[in-house]
Amino acid sequence: MNIxxxxxxxxxxxxxxxxxxxxxxxTPSVSAxxxxxADCRKAAGWLLQRLQRMGMDARLVEGDGHPLxxxxxxxxxxxxxxxxxxxxxxxxxDPLELWVTPPFEPAxxxxxxxxxxxxxxxxxxxxxxxxxxxxFAAGGPPLNVRVWIEGEEEGGGPVLPTFVRENADQxxxxxxxxxxxxxxxxxxxxxxxGLRGILYTEIEVRGGTHDLHSGQFGGLAPNPLNTVGxxxxxxxxxxxxxxxxxxxxxxxxxxxxxxxxxxxxxxxDVLRQTGAPALEGEPEFSLAERRQSRPTLDVHGVRGxxxxxxxxxxxxxxxxxxxxxxxVPDQDPAKVFAAYGRYVEELATPGTRVExxxxxxxxxxxxxxxxxxxxxxxRRACLAAFGAEPGITRAGGTLPVMSEVDEILHPNWLLTGxxxxxxxxxxxxxxxxxxxxxxxxxxVLHLLDELGKL
Amino acid sequence: MNIxxxxxxxxxxxxxxxxxxxxxxxTPSVSAxxxxxADCRKAAGWLLQRLQRMGMDARLVEGDGHPLxxxxxxxxxxxxxxxxxxxxxxxxxDPLELWVTPPFEPAxxxxxxxxxxxxxxxxxxxxxxxxxxxxFAAGGPPLNVRVWIEGEEEGGGPVLPTFVRENADQxxxxxxxxxxxxxxxxxxxxxxxGLRGILYTEIEVRGGTHDLHSGQFGGLAPNPLNTVGxxxxxxxxxxxxxxxxxxxxxxxxxxxxxxxxxxxxxxxDVLRQTGAPALEGEPEFSLAERRQSRPTLDVHGVRGxxxxxxxxxxxxxxxxxxxxxxxVPDQDPAKVFAAYGRYVEELATPGTRVExxxxxxxxxxxxxxxxxxxxxxxRRACLAAFGAEPGITRAGGTLPVMSEVDEILHPNWLLTGxxxxxxxxxxxxxxxxxxxxxxxxxxVLHLLDELGKL
Numbered sequence: 001m002n003i004x005x006x007x008x009x010x011x012x013x014x015x016x017x018x019x020x021x022x023x024x025x026x027t028p029s030v031s032a033x034x035x036x037x038a039d040c041r042k043a044a045g046w047l048l049q050r051l052q053r054m055g056m057d058a059r060l061v062e063g064d065g066h067p068l069x070x071x072x073x074x075x076x077x078x079x080x081x082x083x084x085x086x087x088x089x090x091x092x093x094d095p096l097e098l099w100v101t102p103p104f105e106p107a108x109x110x111x112x113x114x115x116x117x118x119x120x121x122x123x124x125x126x127x128x129x130x131x132x133x134x135x136f137a138a139g140g141p142p143l144n145v146r147v148w149i150e151g152e153e154e155g156g157g158p159v160l161p162t163f164v165r166e167n168a169d170q171x172x173x174x175x176x177x178x179x180x181x182x183x184x185x186x187x188x189x190x191x192x193x194g195l196r197g198i199l200y201t202e203i204e205v206r207g208g209t210h211d212l213h214s215g216q217f218g219g220l221a222p223n224p225l226n227t228v229g230x231x232x233x234x235x236x237x238x239x240x241x242x243x244x245x246x247x248x249x250x251x252x253x254x255x256x257x258x259x260x261x262x263x264x265x266x267x268x269d270v271l272r273q274t275g276a277p278a279l280e281g282e283p284e285f286s287l288a289e290r291r292q293s294r295p296t297l298d299v300h301g302v303r304g305x306x307x308x309x310x311x312x313x314x315x316x317x318x319x320x321x322x323x324x325x326x327x328v329p330d331q332d333p334a335k336v337f338a339a340y341g342r343y344v345e346e347l348a349t350p351g352t353r354v355e356x357x358x359x360x361x362x363x364x365x366x367x368x369x370x371x372x373x374x375x376x377x378x379r380r381a382c383l384a385a386f387g388a389e390p391g392i393t394r395a396g397g398t399l400p401v402m403s404e405v406d407e408i409l410h411p412n413w414l415l416t417g418x419x420x421x422x423x424x425x426x427x428x429x430x431x432x433x434x435x436x437x438x439x440x441x442x443x444v445l446h447l448l449d450e451l452g453k454l
Numbered sequence: 455m456n457i458x459x460x461x462x463x464x465x466x467x468x469x470x471x472x473x474x475x476x477x478x479x480x481t482p483s484v485s486a487x488x489x490x491x492a493d494c495r496k497a498a499g500w501l502l503q504r505l506q507r508m509g510m511d512a513r514l515v516e517g518d519g520h521p522l523x524x525x526x527x528x529x530x531x532x533x534x535x536x537x538x539x540x541x542x543x544x545x546x547x548d549p550l551e552l553w554v555t556p557p558f559e560p561a562x563x564x565x566x567x568x569x570x571x572x573x574x575x576x577x578x579x580x581x582x583x584x585x586x587x588x589x590f591a592a593g594g595p596p597l598n599v600r601v602w603i604e605g606e607e608e609g610g611g612p613v614l615p616t617f618v619r620e621n622a623d624q625x626x627x628x629x630x631x632x633x634x635x636x637x638x639x640x641x642x643x644x645x646x647x648g649l650r651g652i653l654y655t656e657i658e659v660r661g662g663t664h665d666l667h668s669g670q671f672g673g674l675a676p677n678p679l680n681t682v683g684x685x686x687x688x689x690x691x692x693x694x695x696x697x698x699x700x701x702x703x704x705x706x707x708x709x710x711x712x713x714x715x716x717x718x719x720x721x722x723d724v725l726r727q728t729g730a731p732a733l734e735g736e737p738e739f740s741l742a743e744r745r746q747s748r749p750t751l752d753v754h755g756v757r758g759x760x761x762x763x764x765x766x767x768x769x770x771x772x773x774x775x776x777x778x779x780x781x782v783p784d785q786d787p788a789k790v791f792a793a794y795g796r797y798v799e800e801l802a803t804p805g806t807r808v809e810x811x812x813x814x815x816x817x818x819x820x821x822x823x824x825x826x827x828x829x830x831x832x833r834r835a836c837l838a839a840f841g842a843e844p845g846i847t848r849a850g851g852t853l854p855v856m857s858e859v860d861e862i863l864h865p866n867w868l869l870t871g872x873x874x875x876x877x878x879x880x881x882x883x884x885x886x887x888x889x890x891x892x893x894x895x896x897x898v899l900h901l902l903d904e905l906g907k908l
Contacts, residue, residue, distance in 0.1 A: 209730075
């Protein structure tokens with residue numbers, strides 16, 4: 001691969017690259033909603049075609065849900081293998097009314113494309129694929145390449161880990177490259193030393209067998225919504241500390257060597273990114289620790305009763321709270337879930353029955369050793385593409401299958417991202433900077449080049 | 455009026471009376487939902503026609519919302535005036551999926567008609583109107599009669615109190631008869647010595663300016679849903695005691711004379727009516743006190759975030775809790791609201807802003823003196839119609855305008871109801887016993903007869 005030629009192709013192909021990205025963004029591949037199953041398959045088919053067209057051996061791997069797009073090109077025997085990961089599924093777009101332009105009609109404003117999935121993750125894996133396309137056009141990648149683009153990252157299906165487990169020998173890889181995160185700030189790329197894990201649950205509280213009128217039964221009958229309040233308040237204190245007994249027992253603080261490398265997170269930056277008047281969280285920890293190496297707990301929604309216009313005075317028969325926990329090394333989701341379930345039972349108020357369900361998407365946190373030879377190669381690629389070496393950080397988010405992949409393949413991780421803080425992954429008006437999108441492609445080209453020299 | 459003849463007409467007219475009721479029930483007159491404004495007007499027009507047809511001077515009184523149906527017949531100069539109150543508006547029918555038959559298609563099963571509004575309040579005021587119809591056919595009521603049927607009981611509009619205030623002299627009434635409640639148990643009519651008041655509010659909690667991803671911001675950004683949990687838990691303890699400072703200061707316990715007359719409420723009855731495994735509430739008070747003379751607080755719904763299928767990991771920008779309080783003599787809604795607002799502010803967690811709104815439907819509790827001559831007349835009417843004297847109780851619910859009407863007109867109250875416990879007012883599968891419906895008509899005929907003798 002002639003790197004100069006490949007970068008030249010990337011420069012000349014920007015307009016077409018944006019067209020390709022926008023085409024992919026128009027497919028509402030929401031994995032969590034069953035009515036979008038056909039859209040997920042359409043997005044997978046679109047990727048399959050592109051990978052085949054550039055000469056890779058590509059196919060769909062089927063499971064119970066949305067297919068995994070798998071491709072490989074092993075044209076450099078004796079050279080290392082690089083595996084590139086992405087996901088074509090996107091989060092549900094609601095609340096729809098807050099979008100300035102519709103979530104599946106990509107619109108460019110001030111150099112950013114606005115669409116659901118723009119930064120998470122279509123803009124990032126299309127950047128990767130464009131780089132592969134140019135690499136093949138400029139003589140072929142200088143090392144062996146595999147591509148995994150799954151459709152169950154936001155939805156929690158097992159096709160990717162099952163595939164990896166059943167084909168571990170054939171999938172051995174030297175490097176696993178994941179661009180699903182963001183820069184530390186504009187101009188400063190990131191290399192992630194880990195990811196938080198997750199445990200996602202529903203708490204269902206039942207009182208009476210049917211909805212009741214609060215005039216007749218207020219003061220007599222249990223109200224599951226009041227109970228949900230007591231449970232939520234009991235789970236996490238006003239100081240941001242999770243109150244589940246034993247929750248912090250297995251938390252392993254990061255090495256002080258690693259912490260020294262972390263780029264500090266400035267309070268004013270987070271205030272600006274969130275728009276909140278003040279932050280909330282464990283005051284004895286730095287913001288970087290609170291995002292990267294401390295577990296936490298959030299409520300995502302409460303279903304039940306009446307939330308419309310007007311004044312219905314109902315005591316609902318049942319209420320459901322959706323609650324997740326972000327986990328860190330070495331917390332075990334199953335052990336945390338057991339303690340959580342027992343504690344939620346204790347928090348329930350008289351006259352209610354509680355059921356706690358795990359939504360099967362749990363994953364342990366991932367901790368990456370950054371002492372492998374891919375790291376200096378990645379540093380040089382960042383310098384070449386963005387003029388800056390990456391800062392070391394850990395992601396606060398989760399890539400659900402990665403801890404399982406880690407246990408099977410033990411790859412050298414290159415976890416990064418081309419997004420910028422404030423891009424609004426999972427929010428209305430999610431967007432991605434087109435400069436970052438194109439820069440991502442150039443970074444991947446340099447990474448291929450650098451890894452090919454090893 | 456020949457009472458024997460009138461009761462005979464009632465017996466012969468049962469089939470037609472049911473047809474009339476079902477016709478009224480087919481109109482989805484949901485006052486709280488603006489899309490049903492025309493249906494409310496249709497229900498009012500239907501009532502107007504019936505009242506005019508029986509020879510009453512009837513008209514619609516207009517306000518900003520749904521009209522009041524007003525009728526009078528002053529054909530017995532020198533005799534007392536009886537005013538009959540009802541409301542044609544109904545609660546929203548959701549959750550729709552829990553109805554066995556559609557809420558606005560009345561269906562009879564085991565002698566009960568199932569429909570939204572069947573017991574609350576169409577079945578009750580149609581019973582009243584059928585009695586008037588027979589009374590006119592049997593020589594005319596033996597006293598003067600006015601009818602008020604409003605369309606804003608469930609929705610909180612001001613047309614009735616405004617009308618009463620502006621026409622206080624012309625609306626003076628000896629008795630105000632309201633059938634909007636229920637029997638104490640099958641076979642035992644009720645006479646209510648009071649009603650609880652209500653204060654209905656929304657608490658809006660705002661954190662960031664937009665929805666955030668809990669991976670990136672969990673542990674850093676305030677989560678309004680977690681805050682709502684802390685607020686709900688802070689408002690009412692696990693023992694059912696409301697924790698708003700000063701909340702109980704103005705609570706006036708009922709006279710011990712009155713309490714002696716109260717029919718005790720059996721725990722097993724409430725357990726059966728609600729289906730709850732146990733009851734919740736202040737353990738130091740009897741169930742009758744907890745329903746009738748103790749204030750309470752209930753959460754009706756929490757809006758915000760994601761409550762659908764799957765696992766969206768959102769930290770919502772805002773969340774809204776709908777919370778109401780049932781008030782008793784001598785709590786003042788404005789004073790309670792002020793203390794509540796201050797306290798909710800204190801309960802908010804760091805980084806959130808709270809706004810507390812009153813939904814204008816508040817009313818003081820109503821306390822009725824039962825020493826007036828209408829009470830023995832009512833007792834005799836109950837004996838004649840149902841073979842039992844009424845038990846004395848207070849309603850746990852609220853008739854929002856009644857405390858205001860009381861302050862203006864000081865009527866002798868006759869508060870009762872033809873429903874039965876478990877009819878499910880405000881719930882899916884609301885129903886009314888047709889025997890109770892017809893019995894209500896006969897009771898009103900005897901009441902007219904008895905009051906006419908005074």
